[in-house]
Amino acid sequence: MLFKKKPSLRNQYDASLLKLMAQTKRDWEYAKKIEQSVFEKDSLLYSQTKLAEVKYFYLFKEARNRDIKGDTTTL
Template sequence: MLFKKKGKLKKEYDRLLLSQIDKMRLKWMNQKSIWDKCFDLNEDLEQKVKISKLKYYYLFKEAKVRNIKLDIKNK
């Protein structure tokens, strides 16, 4: 009974991680798009884009370490 909860929690946190990856990817792409269209090269905006990219790659790496498989059929 105790071990069944572990699998349920892992699935819940895996779904949460996948949703965070999607949100971070959208945030990174939006900031990158704004930075690409910007006439004035703002260093602050460039740093935000780099930070968003690093956060996205970190979450992606974490998903790989946790061996999360994306089920495309259910998406």
Template sequence: MFKKRARKVKETYDQQLLDLIYAVKADWDHAKETQLAVYESDVNTELVMQTKLQEQKFLYLFREARRRQVHGQLERNISVKQ
């Protein structure tokens, strides 16, 4: 009984992790698109840093998912640097 409950809890948290990864990836893509669309030099530095921050968030969550051996449906346009 305990193993079933532990498995259910793990599945719940794994799904939450996957949902968070997908959300952060969407934020990262949006930041990249915004950075490409803006050409002002004052704002550009801030946008570059914002994009880097979103990238690092995604990579951290991706590594955590790999460590936990969580498998999900990755989109084809996701490319990850190792």
């Protein structure tokens, strides 16, 4: 117990990135549902949905660059 290995900073950031990806994906799916259910389409609603999509794919690209393997649906 004296020489127990501490988790590295990279692992902590990877875990927080996966958690952020899961939240961003839920936000994007929620924005898509709202956009589909609204009768009158407007540019603000479309831009908010597109922004949520771009945020998710940016985080996805970052996770791929860092070679993170994980499931964002269970977080």
